[in-house]
Amino acid sequence: MPRSNQRTLKKSAECVGIGLHSGRPVSMRLNPAPAGHGIVFARLDQGGRRVYARAVNVVRTSFATTLSENGCSISTTEHLMSALYALEIDNVLVELDGAEVPILDGSAAPFIYLIHEAGIFELGAARPRLVLEKPLSVSEQGGRITASPAPSFSVDYSINFDHPLVGSQNFRGSISCKSYLSEIATARTFCFLRDVEALRRQGLALGGCLENAIVVGDDGILNDSLRFEDEFVRHKVLDLIGDLALLGMLFVGHVRAERAGHRLHTRLVQEILARPDAWRFEGSTEVAAHHIPSRPAMVAGGSQTASL
Ligand SMILES: [Zn+2]
Known part of the structure; x- marks a missing residue:
């Protein structure tokens, strides 16, 4: 609890x-x-x-x-x-x-x-809590996230990358402080070696190295080893939680994400905040009020991102 x-x-x-x-x-x-x-x-x-x-x-x-x-x-x-x-x-x-x-x-x-x-x-x-009472969903470019009412925060995340070393992975579970520390916190960001040059031409990943990311080559992982067999999807759950944190409130509900990334995570948060008929506040509403959007937010970026 x-x-x-x-x-x-x-x-x-x-x-x-x-x-x-x-x-x-x-x-x-x-x-x-x-x-x-x-x-x-x-x-x-x-x-x-x-x-x-x-x-x-x-x-x-x-x-x-x-x-x-x-x-x-x-x-x-x-x-x-x-x-x-x-x-x-x-x-x-x-x-x-x-x-x-x-x-x-x-x-x-x-x-x-x-x-x-x-x-x-x-x-x-x-602490302010946002308790979801109606399902909401956002989707684009083959990715989809659905949030539905549930007694506590839980996640069901699926990824499907066209690479044999990653492929399809799914993580499903309740998110508590304890489960996060043992199952999610240590999962590292990842990228594909084939994308690194393109990222760098865009001025991205300039500080990326094997000390701070899993790099997936055509024939294997360039790092010594993975921390979990399904470390990739666990990192996506870590990212989802970090983006959901922008609600500024404890989220009570179930999130099912398929082929999502930061853009879709953020769109879900914005959809939740734009639909006050779909949830109720508990706890301090004074803090929660800071998070209600006063202007539509424009978000740039792709759908299921490989990494980061
Ligand atoms: Zn990340």
Whole structure:
């Protein structure tokens, strides 16, 4: 059973890494924040300008989720958001001295470590919960996500890639803090070697290497080994949770995703927020109100993405 009060960190914790797409070094510090603050990114290299982690601020979903507010952008937010959501951390000020959250090992595990290093502090305010009461779905280009009412958060995710080493994979299960830590958190991002040159021509994956991504060649995995036989679909679940975290509330419902990616994950979040007849609030509505869209969001990016 999820905790009913909002949580933050006991103290700050920081790390240094590189941006997966930019290839540039970036320092990140996670700081405690009060109830109702939410997850907010601050760009120290731009005078501390802030970007609120909410669905209306998603501007790009090609191979990562990019948030932007008042001309200030933060990319590759999804693995950190996934870890914060899974550990039920509602309020953090994330300070960065660059445009991208560091990729670290390509999974959520280093962020989990960082959060545990900071410690978790329970606040005296109720956590907002969004309880789905009617089914909703979004689809495009062969991908589809359906969300339906359920007593707790669960996921059924299927991928189908035209590559013998990945092929069809499915992950199905309840998502709790405990199950996330043992089954999802360590699953790394992945890409196909055949796509790497094209990505780099687009200025993407410049920081990608075998230390922070699974690279799938024509004849095998270039890394030493996989962490799970079905690590690919587990990473897609990790990404889905990170994108769903942009609801800013605990989600209570079942999500079935087929051949999806950041764009479709984000469209689901926007569809949920645009359909208040399909769910009810529980807990603090004051925080939840920050997340209701005030303008239609335009999202660029493809459907089932190979990776990231
Ligand atoms: Zn990812």
